[in-house]
Amino acid sequence: MASFIGSARATRASSPALIDRSMRSRDASSWRSDTTRLLTLYRNGTKVGEHPESFGNFTLPAAMGTYRLTYDVDASALLPVSTRVSTAWTFQSAGPSDTESIPVPLLSVDYALPLGEANHPNGSVAEFAVRQTRGVQQQEITSFSLWTSVDDGTTWQPARVERLEDSRYAAEVPEQDADRGVSLRVAVKASGGSEFEQTIIRAYLAE
Structure with missing residues (x-):
């Protein structure tokens, strides 16, 4: 990076x-x-x-x-x-x-969304894995937050997040009308001061 x-x-x-x-x-x-x-x-x-x-x-x-x-x-x-x-x-x-x-000590997030081959939902629970740069002192992840939007980012709703092991997290993503988009926003903080924020408008489309 x-x-x-x-x-x-x-x-x-x-x-x-x-x-x-x-x-x-x-x-x-x-x-x-x-x-x-x-x-x-x-x-x-x-x-x-x-x-x-x-x-x-x-x-x-x-x-x-x-x-x-x-x-x-x-x-x-x-x-x-x-x-x-x-x-x-x-x-x-x-x-x-x-x-x-x-x-430099950067954070990133891998998304495992419940999607099929055509980027349509085939489940309701998404998983997220926080990654850190190799070759630097690893930090403790102190917070992970997720918001979802069904109106292309005009309004956002906080999602309930469950912490798993190995810096992984799980959360339910909302249902949406056919051919409408679901947008995602994540925010991560770590003990050494590193942060990661990402907003994806229309991360996927409902069937």
Whole structure:
């Protein structure tokens, strides 16, 4: 995702595009021309810079700071699901004393939604697994929250979340009228100050 290099450090941040299986039949040029992307980095609440791509280079001081990296994708002109995705990572980091690259303590979430091959529900319980960057001190996950929306993010309802083992969580997702979307929003916090937030508009469509 990101690495910090040197005392007057530069970081290259990149984010994987979140796309549906229907994108497999489309080429990369369609993805680039028919979607909008914005990657933005903040340090201690001040914007460092932004790039209209899923990657970018930023020049940063070596001193410890609190960072927030956001990535917004609008694929509504191309996809029927995951039409808009907004992701934010919060973490603390300082640059190394030499020219080595170091990983940063990012969180992410894997979704196991109760969906069939056509992205339609075949159950009501979703599972979520919190992941952490390898090569950094692992943090305790202190909170995991989930909200759902059946009106494309206009209003949100909190979901009841059950904590499982190994940083996994389960929650029921709402029923919806046929061909209507269900949107999801997750928020995760960890003991070392790292946070993860993600909103997926029309994460899936009801049958």
